[in-house]
Amino acid sequence: MNASNSFSGYYLTMQQISAIDQPQQALTASVEVLQAGGLVALPTETVYGLAADATNGRAVADIFALKGRPKFNPLICHVADLAMACRYGIFDAWAEKLATQFWPGPLTLVLPMQASCEIHDLVSGGLDTIALRCPRGIVARIANSLDRPLAAPSANISGRLSPTLASHVVAEFGDKIDLVVDGGPCKFGLESAIVKISDNQIVVLRAGAVTAGQLEECIGRPIIRAPKDARPEAPGMMRSHYAPRAELLLDQPAASEGQALLGFGKDAFAAENIPFLNLSETGNLPEAAANLYDYLKQLDQTGVATIVVQAIPHDGIGEAINDRLQRAAVPRQIGSGTK
Numbered sequence: 001m002n003a004s005n006s007f008s009g010y011y012l013t014m015q016q017i018s019a020i021d022q023p024q025q026a027l028t029a030s031v032e033v034l035q036a037g038g039l040v041a042l043p044t045e046t047v048y049g050l051a052a053d054a055t056n057g058r059a060v061a062d063i064f065a066l067k068g069r070p071k072f073n074p075l076i077c078h079v080a081d082l083a084m085a086c087r088y089g090i091f092d093a094w095a096e097k098l099a100t101q102f103w104p105g106p107l108t109l110v111l112p113m114q115a116s117c118e119i120h121d122l123v124s125g126g127l128d129t130i131a132l133r134c135p136r137g138i139v140a141r142i143a144n145s146l147d148r149p150l151a152a153p154s155a156n157i158s159g160r161l162s163p164t165l166a167s168h169v170v171a172e173f174g175d176k177i178d179l180v181v182d183g184g185p186c187k188f189g190l191e192s193a194i195v196k197i198s199d200n201q202i203v204v205l206r207a208g209a210v211t212a213g214q215l216e217e218c219i220g221r222p223i224i225r226a227p228k229d230a231r232p233e234a235p236g237m238m239r240s241h242y243a244p245r246a247e248l249l250l251d252q253p254a255a256s257e258g259q260a261l262l263g264f265g266k267d268a269f270a271a272e273n274i275p276f277l278n279l280s281e282t283g284n285l286p287e288a289a290a291n292l293y294d295y296l297k298q299l300d301q302t303g304v305a306t307i308v309v310q311a312i313p314h315d316g317i318g319e320a321i322n323d324r325l326q327r328a329a330v331p332r333q334i335g336s337g338t339k
């Protein structure tokens with residue numbers, strides 16, 4: 001096979017398979033591509049990920065190259081279950097409790113790495129910790145078949161909005177990846193919560209669908225929220241990240257001519273000549289989270305210079321929605337946090 005126009009050299013052009021209509025074919029094809037050192041875009045309950053075998057350095061390097069991602073930004077390892085996770089990370093009683101309660105699900109645990117860890121060094125960016133997540137669905141089944149974790153960042157160019165539909169991935173990468181598995185719209189629509197457990201402390205590095213309140217309830221003690229101006233420990237903590245092309249103006253009631261409006265709730269309204277989408281007409285926060293990136297992308301594509309976003313409550317998953325909006329709204333400078 002002449003694979004010269006394939007990024008990782010497996011298929012000539014990208015293949016697309018539906019995980020809903022053809023679950024077995026999607027599983028078999030994904031395992032085949034990953035075993036051959038290729039990259040596969042896969043649906044998770046949070047966002048679509050761009051996956052490689054976490055022990056294959058060449059494949060992991062392809063992820064960094066394709067995303068334009070700085071090498072110091074480590075990747076999450078996606079596992080089949082807690083037993084697989086224990087081969088790579090050191091679980092204390094809290095970590096075990098959180099994994100037991102929230103896996104499979106939208107929670108990533110950053111833990112000390114096991115000494116004999118065959119995950120490639122590029123994955124952890126030279127850190128002595130490892131980020132582990134067990135998602136629900138096809139990713140866990142693939143990890144189980146491979147008997148190895150999948151290193152997978154969100155399947156977008158670094159700094160841009162994460163994909164919540166297979167079509168977002170195709171628009172971003174076209175034929176540069178071997179296989180896109182279409183699982184329909186992602187249920188949560190925001191990246192996983194990232195929690196670091198070390199030095200007898202539990203710190204939320206990135207807010208997500210598993211909320212700080214749920215974490216506290218599970219372990220029965222207060223958790224620490226990483227301060228907004230802290231030195232970024234997870235690049236998802238960088239002030240500018242998850243950004244559309246247009247400038248964002250947050251917490252405004254209305255948009256004027258030449259702007260677009262991203263509304264929330266039953267009273268949201270815009271004049272006819274203003275591009276307008278409503279994250280949730282009923283004011284439902286999980287629905288708003290699931291729509292957030294797709295609607296930002298759609299409004300961005302209208303070509304407006306500014307997207308005005310109405311106020312969104314901070315409770316529950318609203319904390320993560322507001323976190324992402326604030327990062328998307330930070331003015332970008334070349335060479336700043338946009339990569």
Ligand code: TXA
Nearest residue numbers: 046048049074075129130131153154191192234235236
């Ligand atoms: O929901 C998600 O988490 C999605 C899906 C695909 O699983 N993945 C995702 O990956 O959002 P990514 O690469 O876009 O964001 C992962 C974040 C990055 O901010 C990275 O810096 C952080 O996890 N991270 C990974 N390993 C880490 C470690 N050892 N210590 C601290 N942060 C880490």
Ligand code: MG
Nearest residue numbers: 153154162191
């Ligand atoms: Mg990302």
